[in-house]
Amino acid sequence: GHYSEAQITYLHVIESLSGTTRSVLSNMMEKEELDNLLQKGVEALSVKIRERIERFCEQELEEHEVLSLKNIEARIEEGTPWRKILEVGDEINADVIVMGTRKHNALGQALMGSTATKALTHSKRPVLVVPLGVG
Numbered sequence: 001g002h003y004s005e006a007q008i009t010y011l012h013v014i015e016s017l018s019g020t021t022r023s024v025l026s027n028m029m030e031k032e033e034l035d036n037l038l039q040k041g042v043e044a045l046s047v048k049i050r051e052r053i054e055r056f057c058e059q060e061l062e063e064h065e066v067l068s069l070k071n072i073e074a075r076i077e078e079g080t081p082w083r084k085i086l087e088v089g090d091e092i093n094a095d096v097i098v099m100g101t102r103k104h105n106a107l108g109q110a111l112m113g114s115t116a117t118k119a120l121t122h123s124k125r126p127v128l129v130v131p132l133g134v135g
Contacts (some may be wrong), residue, residue: 008071008073008118009072010049010073011076011088012043012045012077013076013077013085014078015079016079016080025049044071045076046074046076049076050062050074053074054069066106075088076105080116082119085115086119086122086123086125089126090124092132093123095099095125096126096127096128097123097125098128098130099116099127099128099130100129100132101129101132102131
């Protein structure tokens with residue numbers, strides 16, 4: 001918020017449907033129907049993400065912090081999460097990639113999530129991994 005020219009890209013990556021899943025679904029519905037269903041899901045997710053960003057700006061930023069919604073782009077991409085994160089980081093020439101990670105189980109308490117680990121080990125850019133609370 002102290003950098004009025006800062007640009008933040010909030011990226012959410014949806015894993016691609018496997019070939020088997022697509023095959024099963026194609027037996028139940030037409031391709032156009034499936035594509036429309038997936039598009040509606042992406043649109044609904046986009047609305048949720050935008051609302052989440054707005055809530056964050058309202059609740060977490062103080063008046064003197066100048067970050068505004070015009071500084072934040074929300075993107076939804078499809079692909080392998082860690083690869084897509086690095087790809088978009090390169091595309092937008094990100095100064096830093098910030099990722100959250102959760103502890104899912106006892107092993108997860110000692111290790112970061114696989115997406116964060118892979119992004120961290122394959123990135124040519126700085127990666128900041130932030131542990132997130134449960135819930």
